[in-house]
Amino acid sequence: MTTIHSNFSLQKFNTFGIEAKAKRFVAVHSIDELKVVLQQNPEERKFILGGGSNMLLTQDIDALVIHIDLKGKTILKQDDDFVWIACQAGENWHEFVLWTLAHDYGGLENMSLIPGNVGTTPIQNIGAYGAEVKDTMVSCDAINIHSLEMTTFSNEDCHFGYRESIFKQEAKDQYIITTVVFKLTKRNHNISTTYGDIQSELTKNGIVNPTIQQVSKAVIAIRQSKLPDPKELGNSGSFFKNPVLLKSEFEKIHIKFPEMKFYEVSDTEMKVPAGWLIEQAGFKGKRFGDAGVHKNQALVLVNYGNATGQEVLAVSKDIQKTVFDKFGIHIEAEVNII
Numbered sequence: 001m002t003t004i005h006s007n008f009s010l011q012k013f014n015t016f017g018i019e020a021k022a023k024r025f026v027a028v029h030s031i032d033e034l035k036v037v038l039q040q041n042p043e044e045r046k047f048i049l050g051g052g053s054n055m056l057l058t059q060d061i062d063a064l065v066i067h068i069d070l071k072g073k074t075i076l077k078q079d080d081d082f083v084w085i086a087c088q089a090g091e092n093w094h095e096f097v098l099w100t101l102a103h104d105y106g107g108l109e110n111m112s113l114i115p116g117n118v119g120t121t122p123i124q125n126i127g128a129y130g131a132e133v134k135d136t137m138v139s140c141d142a143i144n145i146h147s148l149e150m151t152t153f154s155n156e157d158c159h160f161g162y163r164e165s166i167f168k169q170e171a172k173d174q175y176i177i178t179t180v181v182f183k184l185t186k187r188n189h190n191i192s193t194t195y196g197d198i199q200s201e202l203t204k205n206g207i208v209n210p211t212i213q214q215v216s217k218a219v220i221a222i223r224q225s226k227l228p229d230p231k232e233l234g235n236s237g238s239f240f241k242n243p244v245l246l247k248s249e250f251e252k253i254h255i256k257f258p259e260m261k262f263y264e265v266s267d268t269e270m271k272v273p274a275g276w277l278i279e280q281a282g283f284k285g286k287r288f289g290d291a292g293v294h295k296n297q298a299l300v301l302v303n304y305g306n307a308t309g310q311e312v313l314a315v316s317k318d319i320q321k322t323v324f325d326k327f328g329i330h331i332e333a334e335v336n337i338i
Contacts, residue, residue, distance in 0.1 A: 002026050002033050004064070013067065014052035015115055017234030018309045022047070022065035029069050029090075031178055035148055037066060046145055047338075048176050051092065053115035053236055054124060055336040056316075058309035068119055070178060073099065081188065084138060086181045089119025093126075100182075101213050106189030107136040107182065109216040110198075113223045115230060115237050119177040122153075123167040124334075125160045129219055130195030134160035136182045142167075142175035151175070163241050163334055191215060195263075197222050226297040234303030235294065239316060240274040241334045253327060260327075274323075274331045275299040281322045291315045313337060 008025035011017060024044070028034040038046075045063040070088040073096070077084050083105055087096055093116050097108045110131035120126075121133045122140050139154050159166040167175065189212050193199045201218040202210050210218070228235055245253070250270040254260055257280075263271045278284065278298035285295035290307035292315065294300040301312055316333060323331050 002028060002037055004037075008065070010049075010052070010057060010061070010065070013049060014055060014057055015230035015234065015236050016056055016303050016307075016309070016312065017230070018057045018303060018307070018312070020057040020309065021060040023060070023062050025065045025067065027067040027069045029071070031070070031143065031150075034066070034068070034070075034143065034176065034178070037064075038143070038145060038148055042146075046173075050089065050120040051115060051117035053117075053230070054120065054334070055338050056236065056309050056312055057338050058313050059338070061338065066176070068117070068176065068178075070119070076181065078186065081186055082183055083186055084181060084183050086179050087118045089117060089176075089178050089180070091118045092116075093118055093121060097216070100184055101216055104212070105184040105186060106191075106212040107131075107184040109212045110192055110195070110219055112216040112219045113227075118180050122158055122160075122177060122180060123165055124163055125158075125165050127163070128223075129198055130192050132160070134158070136184060138181040138183045140177050140181065141179040142177045144175055146174070150178075162244060193218075226294075227300055228294055228296075228302060233294075234305075234307070235300050236335050238274075238299045239301040239333060239335050240278070240299055240319075240331045242271050242274045243277075243329050243331055244269050244271050245329065246270075253329065257327065272329065277323045277327055277329060277331060278319055281319065281326050283319050283322070288315050293319070309338075 004024050004026045006024055008022045010022055011019045026037055028037055041064055047061050047063040047065045049065050049067045068089050070090040072088040074086045076086050094113050096118055097112050100108050110129040114126055125133050137155055139152050141150055141152050143150055198218050201222055207214050244265055247268055247270055261273050261276045265271045275298045283293045284298040286293050290304045291311040292302050294302050320331055
């Protein structure tokens with residue numbers, strides 16, 4: 001039986017550690033429990049909560065907060081080369097990645113140590129170091145909040161883009177993802193070490209032909225050197241998206257700022273690291289009361305203790321304005337502002 005709590009603190013349910021209250025809160029541990037909660041509260045506004053890692057709470061939530069706590073992993077099928085795994089939405093993402101690596105299944109290693117739960121990964125099409133969820137996700141199952149019907153979304157159905165999916169656009173607030181299916185390699189792993197600092201981290205450790213486990217360890221070492229542990233310092237990882245510019249637009253800005261870092265996305269688009277822009281704008285390591293910008297990674301906004309969501313939001317807006325004034329580039333929040 002599920003218990004609905006009133007006026008419930010969400011401080012431990014968001015990685016920023018922001019104090020905010022839910023008007024009503026319930027944790028569900030199975031699809032049946034989820035259906036019952038939805039069925040019994042049809043009129044009430046719903047707020048779906050996963051790992052709480054990709055949001056900034058700027059106010060109390062006047063809704064029924066449903067915490068998705070579905071657990072379990074199942075191997076659906078496998079052949080000599082591939083394995084298909086169904087993972088429940090409430091599983092911690094990094095723990096799932098480590099589980100796949102322990103079984104020598106490849107494909108998720110570059111996304112090690114990303115905070116959050118499995119169920120929210122398709123919404124954001126999370127990614128790191130040249131890999132994205134869309135590269136290995138086969139499908140996801142989701143329940144319609146209103147009709148309670150289960151739907152399977154194929155990879156194609158999800159309309160994936162850079163930190164984008166159907167769940168942030170036309171299907172926003174209509175579905176709750178319950179299971180995600182991945183197709184991973186069992187051999188002939190596609191090792192990708194060209195993005196970011198992975199290659200230099202491997203070289204530093206004398207590794208020439210890395211395994212997927214060694215790639216993961218390199219990614220973890222890099223992330224830990226730059227990103228604070230949310231248990232020790234409230235944050236939600238990268239706060240901003242890396243802006244993608246048309247080449248023609250980029251070239252004009254690059255003439256003014258030849259030292260600007262960039263990655264080629266396609267024949268017509270260039271990606272500029274938002275962290276570099278923020279650092280050049282003078283914000284790295286800056287503190288504004290209990291809100292601030294991390295000293296090792298300018299992409300990460302932090303809560304030093306008792307910052308409110310509004311205070312963190314004010315810092316983010318100041319950064320956006322300063323970056324735009326200096327470079328003419330708009331950087332967009334990756335984190336959901338609630």
